[in-house]
Amino acid sequence: xxxxxxxxxxxxxxxxxxxxxxxxxxxxxxxxxxxxxxxxxxxxxxxxxxxxxxxxxxxxxxxxxxxxxxxxxxxxxxxxxxxxxxxxxxxxxxxxxxxxxxxxxxxxxxxxxxxx
Amino acid sequence: xxxxxxxxxxxxxxxxxxxxxxxxxxxxxxxxxxxxxxxxxxxxxxxxxxxxxxxxxxxxxxxxxxxxxxxxxxxxxxxxxxxxxxxxxxxxxxxxxxxxxxxxxxxxxxxxxxxxxxx
Numbered sequence: 001x002x003x004x005x006x007x008x009x010x011x012x013x014x015x016x017x018x019x020x021x022x023x024x025x026x027x028x029x030x031x032x033x034x035x036x037x038x039x040x041x042x043x044x045x046x047x048x049x050x051x052x053x054x055x056x057x058x059x060x061x062x063x064x065x066x067x068x069x070x071x072x073x074x075x076x077x078x079x080x081x082x083x084x085x086x087x088x089x090x091x092x093x094x095x096x097x098x099x100x101x102x103x104x105x106x107x108x109x110x111x112x113x114x115x116x
Numbered sequence: 117x118x119x120x121x122x123x124x125x126x127x128x129x130x131x132x133x134x135x136x137x138x139x140x141x142x143x144x145x146x147x148x149x150x151x152x153x154x155x156x157x158x159x160x161x162x163x164x165x166x167x168x169x170x171x172x173x174x175x176x177x178x179x180x181x182x183x184x185x186x187x188x189x190x191x192x193x194x195x196x197x198x199x200x201x202x203x204x205x206x207x208x209x210x211x212x213x214x215x216x217x218x219x220x221x222x223x224x225x226x227x228x229x230x231x232x233x234x235x
Binding site: 003004031033035040041042043044045048056058091095103104105106107108109110 | 120153159160161162207221223224225226227228
């Protein structure tokens, strides 16, 4: 069964460094999402992406964040200059369509980002 | 703004018994969907069950069922005949309906409930 995959599973970085988190969505899916979960807190929506552009983003997704689909396969989240508060589990998700009852979002296993 | 609250950080159930996980939400919308996701340790979240807000009938998927109380904005998950494989983090989630402001369907999650199953 197709799955969303994410690499790396754990990323440790120094504050101020750039990180790129990678995701490979399910191949026939058209909508892509990033969520994050700070330890002990809720899973929070960051951004959704469709047709090679951002379709929706939350307040968390500021200028330090960017997403792209560089090769039609990978979907990446870049954090330009990491802060301590960016430490979290980052989940990628994809769905075949957007809103709608039966358009299930499939999640990857997450990347744990630790900023020192 | 919509919010989802799971008031039980941890729950425990004996194998073969029944457990209910609580979820409440707040929204001013009338068209929305509710979901329960399961996340086993070190694995991805998978959808367990979903409910449309305009449907009064509670959703059921095998041993999993919900108690949807729209007026009370409550959406609890009942797991019957609990199995060891049910041990996981369970997230309640909300999504606005199809016709809401062009939303691309992002989910709003609760904090999760960690379920342990005792043999």
